[in-house]
Amino acid sequence: MPGKGSQRRDAAIVGIYEYPLRKVEGITALQIKAECARAALDDAGLSWQDVDAVYDCGEGGESGSGLAISEYLGLSPRVIDTTSVGGSSYEFQAAHALRDIAAGKCRVALLTYGSTARADARAIGTGGRVSSAPSPFGNMEDPWGMTLVANYALVAQRHMYQYGTTSEQLAEIAVATRAHAVRNPQAVRAMEDLGFVGTGEITVRDVVESRMIADPLHLLDCCMISDGGGAVVIASRDVARGTRKPPVWILGTGEATRYFASDRDITRSAAELSGPQAFGEAGLTPADVDIAMIYDSFTITVLVCLEDLGFCKKGEGGAFVQGGRLRWDTGSLPLNTDGGGLSSNHPGMRGIFLLIEATRQLRGESTSQVKDARIALAHGNGGMLGSRHSGGTVLLARD
């Protein structure tokens, strides 16, 4: 609907690039970041030295830390932001880029991500988590062998207990996501390269019969561990008017964190806080969203966030995801149309791909294109849903 929502046009995503391979050899995370940065700038029609703001999680190691990333890339930023809050870091960074651009501190912001999690054989989900140095949290967590998957499983188990959610309902999320992945050549290649047993569409039964990893989460409830990366370029209004593709405006953002606490309802995430902030700022409601990119580390992450963001009532996420509601073509809330972390791309953090696919949708470039997509939501969840995690919500719109 023309004119719906905020008329804010302070900053827009003008360039995107997703590294096409999910299995790499002989390339580093830093190299992936640099390659994606140049490709995203090309997508925008901007030059390397146009960048005056660098946002970075420091995932590139010592030579890619906040202190060193500008040097590695060869840039001279006047804004340096090392927000590192897990997989949602990119949603936080996009929010900060909007803020910094609107304040006149910079005009062209660069966000990059690179990872060789698969090549490094990082058992992100099932390796026991152990702190590297004495810490208060590590001392209260390490001895009992919690894995990342188990942490999310604690949430799923509680959600089933409180609301009657079933494994079959969670499976619907994996089914819809896979249906989108099979239409995305990069996702199909990803599944093949990563040795997925089947790379075609899956059924609810396939999911609930797949191997249990940590009750109640099965193998097909869990995201892949890939290599890969991407970049996003965000620019001011006057720069955006001159770029190659239609600008995708950032209308509203929200940031929040929740963590372990004795009185915390673990079925409620930080999205309860970041979502309303973003919708309020954008002057929009969940009903206005044409396509949702919601962090899918696990099926339960999506379910909880759909509720917390207000797409349905708390506890009703199970029913909400049934009946094909999430499908790109016939669903009322197309979700994760690139194939998600479940079936397309998850090198340890996924937040940047949410922004990338949301932008594709609003430009009309998606492999599962939603008709007349005008407003997109990207919600990143970082950390561990059952304990410390962050929520970053970004609302995007095209003219």
Add this chain to the structure above:
Amino acid sequence: MNTTQRPLPRFPEPDTQPFWEATREHRLTYPVCLDCGRITFYPRRHCMHCGGRRLEWRESKGEGTIYSYSVVRQNRHPAFKDLGAYAIAYVDLDEGFRMLTNIVGVADPTRDLRIGQRVRVRWEDQPGGQVSLPMFEPI
């Protein structure tokens, strides 16, 4: 049987040190803020609710309820990978704090556990005598 030692709490770590010292005597303790009356857990030197620094350690009876649990079928860490399926859980102690722990003492954790189950602490002394690990078993 040759199993790798579980990761144990590491020191110096002043926020949690009093908690772990008490475990040597099989005492499960928790800090209460004398200013606002609330419990801070995980333990810290300050009150996580009001920032206060007057905290008093109290002893728990060690009884509570399973708030949530999961049965880990796959853990690649050397200390855990040969354990077989084991249960990780959040237990709500009757005194009003929650902790992460394992549920032990059941034949089949995939079938014998449920949310809401009443449990009691069971101590597992660790080699070296520095700490004892609080686990929980059904009452």
